[in-house]
Amino acid sequence: MELAPLLQYLISGLTNGAIYALIALGFVIIYHATTIINFAQGEMVMLGALCAISIYHLYPSLPLAFLGGVVLVTVVGIVFERLALRPVKDPSPITLIIITVGGAVFIKGVAMLLWGKEAYNLPSFSGDAPFHMGTATILPQNLWVLGLTAVVLLGMEAFFRFTLVGKAMRACAYNPRAARLVGISLSRMVQLSFALSAALGAGAGILIAPLTLGVYDMGTMLGLKGFCAAILGGLGSSFGGVLGGLILGVAESLATGLISSGYRDAVAFFILLLVLFIRPQGLFKGDS
């Protein structure tokens, strides 16, 4: 087989994979703080993209659109946690699943009302003139996605390792009761985790929008793939989630190129089922 298309698949796979990694990280952060899987995570991605697009149409400045989109969605994440999850008296998994699924469907429905069913375009961050690497073409947006994802991931890692708040969040994940005993406000940490993961989701949505367009129903699929990436990496490990995202992206892109494009979206779930079947603890965790 020729090398050229493989390189092209690798590039587009890594780009998508970086997006999945950001979404996966959103799942991991909330899971750490609450052991909740937030099924509405994908909708934050969609909201991020659409909000940024709307802001850009009002005032054509990309940095402003990016920031505005992230801030708006962060607020949505906080409000969602405050209104839909904090009042829950019986936090059994099934209750929480239904609530977050309901939230996802609700947000999607509202987005359909606000933006309609058409897809919107967001201009690339720095033009569309492609680079050539051998026979493969790279769009500047590919580099933006990869670069910004790397920056965000490093930032998150630093936040969790070196800041007091980050350490407090990790403490809540290890042992909520002990964390409370040393004076950490659990509910503030939960709120923060929802804010952070909403912001990450929104960022992912805005980064991908120039490549795939923004549309009201893009979220479900992206959310699922993000979850798939998080499981692949062993739920709870942010490094694993990132690697899981990249692996998933590349696998998907190779399968699309080499087998059939119609079944592209099925690849992620096939992998998900396979992982659940063989290594439910994820690829990068020791046997426990």
Add this chain to the structure above:
Amino acid sequence: MNSRKLLNPWTLFGAAVLLAAGVLDNDYYLTLINFIGIHTLLVVGLNLLMGYGGQISLGHAAFFGLGSYTSAILTATYGINPWLALIAGLVVCGVTAFLIGVPALKLRGYYLAMATLGFGIIIYIVFTEAQTWTGGPSGLAGIPNLSVFGFKLDTPKRLYLLIWPVLGVILAISANLVDSRTGRALRALHEGENAAQSLGVDTSRLKLLIFIWSALYASLAGSFYAHTLNFIAPASFGFMFSIKLVTMVVLGGMASIWGSLLGAAVLTVLPEMLTVFHDYEVIIFGAILMVVMIFLPRGLVRGIMDLWAFRRYKKEGKIIA
């Protein structure tokens, strides 16, 4: 079925079904009622899984679709007897549920939800993409009618006389299942997996069993659906339909056989009657799911019944609150 009195839900149900058969002659209403029956079949199965098993399937539309397409393809394309095709559908769904359930149910909480959600989407993609078999997005037409002893079930009335008695039997089987040893084990499972295990309940086996069981109901409903409409398309078996089924369970009440009937009836009739409902369907489903689960986690009808019982007890001084 604990009540031996003449006036129990079962005799009422039977009487209502018979009465409707005698009185109703409007094809539109009968078709609507048949759809309520088909939806109830789906919802009862899902409710066994959710309400009693404490697990959730977000891809139940896929089992419905598998049953439907197996029936449709075998009868319309290969001319096989519809009843044999229906049984084939049950086998396909049972085996598929087994294959999904084994890995997903070994783990707790969220895994079955995500696995079924993913499974639902894969199956939907297969329905759309495998055009040589399924006819792709434009669907599969020419599905023959069911017939009983050479008697063709080709009008809504005749279908009604098949669907509702069958539903009655299924409801009775479900009620019996819930009252059996398995049912008690299921409830123990819902209350707490560790506690159930310590009482000697093989929880993974039980969860798998109830998951397969609910998939079989869905398959049966799917076959009926195919032979009712004589035409099926992937759009009927997507993610939103799975959500609609979960909403029916939540509205009717978790762990409530009759609630399933109510939930299915309300959410089948309302979109037909109210255009507002139809236009904002997605938002309304989302809102119902969130609001009911936040405030009445056992479901709307159950929750209201609980509140009412609580008030009565309080009045009688049985609860000091």
